[in-house]
Amino acid sequence: MKLITRTFGLLMAVAVTCLVLSSCGGGPAVTYLDPKSNENKIIRVGSIDQQDWGFAATSMTQKLLRSGALDKEKKAGQKNVVMISRVENKTKEHVDLDLLLKKIRIPILNSGKAIVTTAVRAGGPEDPATLKTRKELRGNDEFDQSGIAKKGTAIAPQYSISGKIIQSDARVGKVRQTYFAFQLSLTDLETGLAVWEDEFELVKQGKKKGAVGW
Amino acid sequence: MKNAACALLGTLFLVLLTTGCSSNRVNVIEPMNKSGVAKPVVTKRIVADKKFLRQFEVLGENVNVTQGNLMEIQLQLRNRTKKTILLQYRVDWTDENMMIMDTTSSRWLQKKVLPGDRVFINAVGPSPKAKDFYIKLQRHQ
Numbered sequence A: 001m002k003l004i005t006r007t008f009g010l011l012m013a014v015a016v017t018c019l020v021l022s023s024c025g026g027g028p029a030v031t032y033l034d035p036k037s038n039e040n041k042i043i044r045v046g047s048i049d050q051q052d053w054g055f056a057a058t059s060m061t062q063k064l065l066r067s068g069a070l071d072k073e074k075k076a077g078q079k080n081v082v083m084i085s086r087v088e089n090k091t092k093e094h095v096d097l098d099l100l101l102k103k104i105r106i107p108i109l110n111s112g113k114a115i116v117t118t119a120v121r122a123g124g125p126e127d128p129a130t131l132k133t134r135k136e137l138r139g140n141d142e143f144d145q146s147g148i149a150k151k152g153t154a155i156a157p158q159y160s161i162s163g164k165i166i167q168s169d170a171r172v173g174k175v176r177q178t179y180f181a182f183q184l185s186l187t188d189l190e191t192g193l194a195v196w197e198d199e200f201e202l203v204k205q206g207k208k209k210g211a212v213g214w
Numbered sequence B: 001m002k003n004a005a006c007a008l009l010g011t012l013f014l015v016l017l018t019t020g021c022s023s024n025r026v027n028v029i030e031p032m033n034k035s036g037v038a039k040p041v042v043t044k045r046i047v048a049d050k051k052f053l054r055q056f057e058v059l060g061e062n063v064n065v066t067q068g069n070l071m072e073i074q075l076q077l078r079n080r081t082k083k084t085i086l087l088q089y090r091v092d093w094t095d096e097n098m099m100i101m102d103t104t105s106s107r108w109l110q111k112k113v114l115p116g117d118r119v120f121i122n123a124v125g126p127s128p129k130a131k132d133f134y135i136k137l138q139r140h141q
Helices: A002-024 A050-067 A098-111 A128-137 B002-021 B050-055
Strands: A041-044 A080-090 A114-121 A159-172 A175-188 A193-206 A210-213 B056-065 B071-079 B085-094 B109-113 B118-124 B132-139
Touching: A041 A193, A050 A098, A050 A175, A050 A193, A050 B109, A050 B118, A080 A098, A080 A175, A098 A114, A098 A159, A114 A128, B050 B056, B050 B132, B071 B085, B071 B132, B085 B118, B109 B118, B118 B132
Parallel strands: A080 A114, A080 A159
Antiparallel strands: A041 A210, A159 A175, A175 A193, B056 B071, B071 B118, B085 B109, B085 B132
16 A cells, blocks of 8 residues: 555656656747748738738739739830839738738849839839939039939839738628738839739638637 | 337438548549640659648649740649648749749748649749749648
8 A cells, every 4th residue: 555655656756747847848938930931820810910911922923923014125125114103001900011012022123024113102212312312412522423323314114013902801700701802903104004913812710819820 | 229229320320421421522624635735844752741642642743934934833733632631832943053042932822722622833933043943842730
């Protein structure tokens, strides 16, 4: 009897020690995740999550490049120039649309098919300080004028990208569903015609507002 | 009483067996003689997950070059199982020197594949410099 009690006590002690050690050696409360992966990311039903921007941008960029809309040079010997026009956020969240647009601009530039201009953009130049500085340096005796950009050298865009992100919510009992539509158009500024258009759709559904998962 | 209980159990068993066997697999109708011409590519497969091959059948691997001189690839898979599977995939590209081209498009994407259905994994190279590719596939556990 005493032997059984002792053995049981010893086993319990070992079990408790293992539990304590495993909780001590457990994973960190905070960890780094791969921004290009989907694993263990937070998924929120009513919002666009980090990985969603990647899905949308990758899908739409691949289709744009495959379409060949930017293949033909408008001006011989010069890459097509694209400007970012109005992209409306019609969702319920305030988001910086560069989360999407930058992920589209970079592949366009890397493809060698076109260049995006920062001098012209809906709402004003992307980098107004650069244009302002050019003007200030021009005629300033302190600077070697031969190295400063002359008037009339900035290149006007031939195409523009515009679009919209739309959100639609639905609810039945405890189940919530949100539909997002990312819509983009590439317009030929010479003709005013849309030479490429695409829509990426995303539907998220769940009983909770959000969870960690795939 | 005993016979009635046995009959009831037997019926229940049959019903369960039938419902377990039935599946909502996708059926496909396609032209017998296709007008399109695929350009197949010979690939090498490194299988680290044998269950993946039991769940997915590789139906074809095609390669194409777009008018803009970008390499385009397509992988066709079929879900052999009776369940919907979430498939995760990523395409990486290398240049003429076999150096990896890290692009914003090189990310894990996912597709839900219905039972018996086919899925097409497509990707376009990031630039004309992309000469080779690696398609990474992973099933959701």
